[in-house]
Amino acid sequence: MSGVMAGSSAVVRVLEALDVGGAVDKINLIPQDFFAELCEQIIQHLNHKIPGVNTAELCQRIQTSGIEIGVGDLAKIANIVSFLFSTAARNSLSTEELVTTLGNAVSSLPKHALQVIRHVWNEQGKSISVSEDAGNMATVGQFVDIKWKLGVAMSSDACRSLKYPYVTVTLTVADPSGQLTDKTFEMTIPQFKNFFRQFKEVAAVLETV
Numbered sequence: 001m002s003g004v005m006a007g008s009s010a011v012v013r014v015l016e017a018l019d020v021g022g023a024v025d026k027i028n029l030i031p032q033d034f035f036a037e038l039c040e041q042i043i044q045h046l047n048h049k050i051p052g053v054n055t056a057e058l059c060q061r062i063q064t065s066g067i068e069i070g071v072g073d074l075a076k077i078a079n080i081v082s083f084l085f086s087t088a089a090r091n092s093l094s095t096e097e098l099v100t101t102l103g104n105a106v107s108s109l110p111k112h113a114l115q116v117i118r119h120v121w122n123e124q125g126k127s128i129s130v131s132e133d134a135g136n137m138a139t140v141g142q143f144v145d146i147k148w149k150l151g152v153a154m155s156s157d158a159c160r161s162l163k164y165p166y167v168t169v170t171l172t173v174a175d176p177s178g179q180l181t182d183k184t185f186e187m188t189i190p191q192f193k194n195f196f197r198q199f200k201e202v203a204a205v206l207e208t209v
Contacts, residue, residue, distance in 0.1 A: 023080055024108045026073045032112040034062050038074075039120045042082050046089070046128050051144045052174030053078050056182070075179050081117075088121070089128035095121050144180060145172040167192040 027035070041053045055078050059071040088098045099118045102109065147170045153163060169192075170184045187195060 023073070023077050024106060024110070026069055027077055027113050028110045029067055029069055030062065030074075030077075030113075031065065031067065032116060034058065034065075035113055036116045036120065038078060039081060039116055042078060042085060043120060043124045043128065046082065046085060047124075052180040053082075054180045056180065078179065084117075085121070085125070085128060089125065095125065098125070143171070144174050146170070147172075165189055169195075 030038070038053070038055075038058060041050065041058075044050045045053055055074045056071050059069065059074045062069055062074070084098075084102070093101070095118055098121055099114060102117065103114060149168050150165060151168055152165050167187045167189070168184065169187065170182050172180060172182050174180050
């Protein structure tokens with residue numbers, strides 16, 4: 001019993017620290033199916049099946065459905081749910097213990113959100129493995145994908161020397177909390193050649209490991 005109380009107290013502390021009350025209004029806006037998808041992605045991320053939660057893509061689809069919510073708000077909600085799940089897993093809380101604690105700590109939490117959390121945790125909660133030193137994980141991001149395209153800046157009457165090739169690179173990175181972000185930048189051809197040369201040097205060093 002003391003272990004359950006300690007686990008419940010840990011969840012309450014997490015909710016207080018993350019100011020979940022301030023996110024309730026935004027959670028209330030999210031349709032049940034989208035909130036379920038968000039929770040599913042978070043579970044998969046905690047199980048290391050996907051590198052991160054694509055809040056930007058999910059937010060765009062929610063907005064397309066007519067719901068006004070910003071990607072920053074959705075990212076905050078994702079962080080809250082992620083910390084909630086990881087804390088519950090670390091303290092081995094059952095579905096009823098988690099839902100009861102959550103309902104008592106955040107009385108204004110929408111019913112549909114509690115139903116989703118109950119279902120997802122009941123189905124997949126036991127599969128989450130969180131190490132004791134999870135709080136000391138590296139604070140660096142994780143590389144997910146890289147895309148590039150070649151472009152040409154067109155000349156104009158005012159500046160005919162403007163026509164030159166360039167490379168646009170987009171890096172997709174998962175930050176420590178699991179949020180996916182895209183970083184896009186442009187390089188001149190000489191810059192790209194230098195960029196490529198450094199990658200070749202890294203590959204050559206890896207061959208010796």
